[in-house]
Amino acid sequence: QSVLTQPPSVSGAPGQRVTISCTGSSSNIGARYDVHWYQQLPGTAPKLLLSGNSNRPSGVPDRFSGSKSGTSAALAITGLQAEDEADYYCQSFDSSLTGYVFGTGTKVTVL
Amino acid sequence: QVQLVQSGAEVKKPGASVRVSCKASGYTFTTYAMHWVRQAPGQRLEWMGWISAGNGNTKYSEKFQGRVTITRDTSASTAYMELSSLRSEDTAVYYCARGEDFIYWGQGTLVTVSS
Numbered sequence: 001q002s003v004l005t006q007p008p009s010v011s012g013a014p015g016q017r018v019t020i021s022c023t024g025s026s027s028n029i030g031a032r033y034d035v036h037w038y039q040q041l042p043g044t045a046p047k048l049l050l051s052g053n054s055n056r057p058s059g060v061p062d063r064f065s066g067s068k069s070g071t072s073a074a075l076a077i078t079g080l081q082a083e084d085e086a087d088y089y090c091q092s093f094d095s096s097l098t099g100y101v102f103g104t105g106t107k108v109t110v111l
Numbered sequence: 112q113v114q115l116v117q118s119g120a121e122v123k124k125p126g127a128s129v130r131v132s133c134k135a136s137g138y139t140f141t142t143y144a145m146h147w148v149r150q151a152p153g154q155r156l157e158w159m160g161w162i163s164a165g166n167g168n169t170k171y172s173e174k175f176q177g178r179v180t181i182t183r184d185t186s187a188s189t190a191y192m193e194l195s196s197l198r199s200e201d202t203a204v205y206y207c208a209r210g211e212d213f214i215y216w217g218q219g220t221l222v223t224v225s226s
Contacts, residue, residue, distance in 0.1 A: 048214045057214060089155065
C-alpha cells in the first residue's frame with residue numbers, strides 16, 4: 001500500500017527550528033493533491049495543524065508552517081516549545097488507491 | 112460547536128464483528144463526508160474508508176474491502192463503522208473524522224480483540 005514517508009523522529013532545543021519531511025509519489029503529493037498535517041499528543045485524538053498544504057486553522061500558532069514541492073511536503077516548527085512534543089502526521093489523497101493515505105509519523109522531542 | 116461523540120470501548124473475540132458509532136452535532140450532518148481512521152497500539156494512523164453523509168455513497172480502503180461497512184442514519188446525525196471477521200491485529204483505537212481535511216475528530220473508541 002502506498003504510504004507517505006516521514007522520518008521516525010526529530011529533536012531540537014527550546015527555541016530552535018525543526019522540520020519534518022513527508023515524501024510521497026506521483027499519485028499523491030506529486031499529483032497536486034493537498035497535504036494536511038496533524039499533531040497527536042499522547043492518548044488523544046489527532047488535531048488538524050495545517051490544511052491545504054499551509055493553511056492554519058483558527059487557534060494554531062504561526063510557529064507552524066507548511067510547504068510543498070514536487071512529490072514532497074514539509075512541516076516547520078519555529079521557536080520550538082515543550083508543548084510541541086508530540087507525534088506529527090502528514091496526509092493526502094492517492095489517485096492510484098482512490099483513497100486517503102497518512103504518513104508514517106514523526107515523533108518530535110524537545111531536548 | 113462541532114462535536115463528534117463515539118460509542119464506548121468494546122472487547123470482542125476473534126471472528127466476531129464490532130460496530131462503532133459516531134454522533135455528530137453542531138453542524139448540518141448531511142453537508143460533510145465522514146471518515147474512519149484507526150490506530151493500532153504504537154502504530155501510525157490508517158485510513159479505513161468514508162461515507163458521504165448526504166447520499167450515502169461509500170469508499171473503502173483496499174485493505175479493509177469486504178470486511179468493513181460504513182453506514183449513516185441522517186435522522187440521528189450518526190455514522191457507523193462495522194468491522195467483521197475480527198482478528199487480534201484489529202485491536203486499535205478507531206476514530207471518526209469529518210470532511211476532506213479531517214478537521215474534527217471523535218474521541219476514539221478502543222476495540223480489543225482477544226480470546
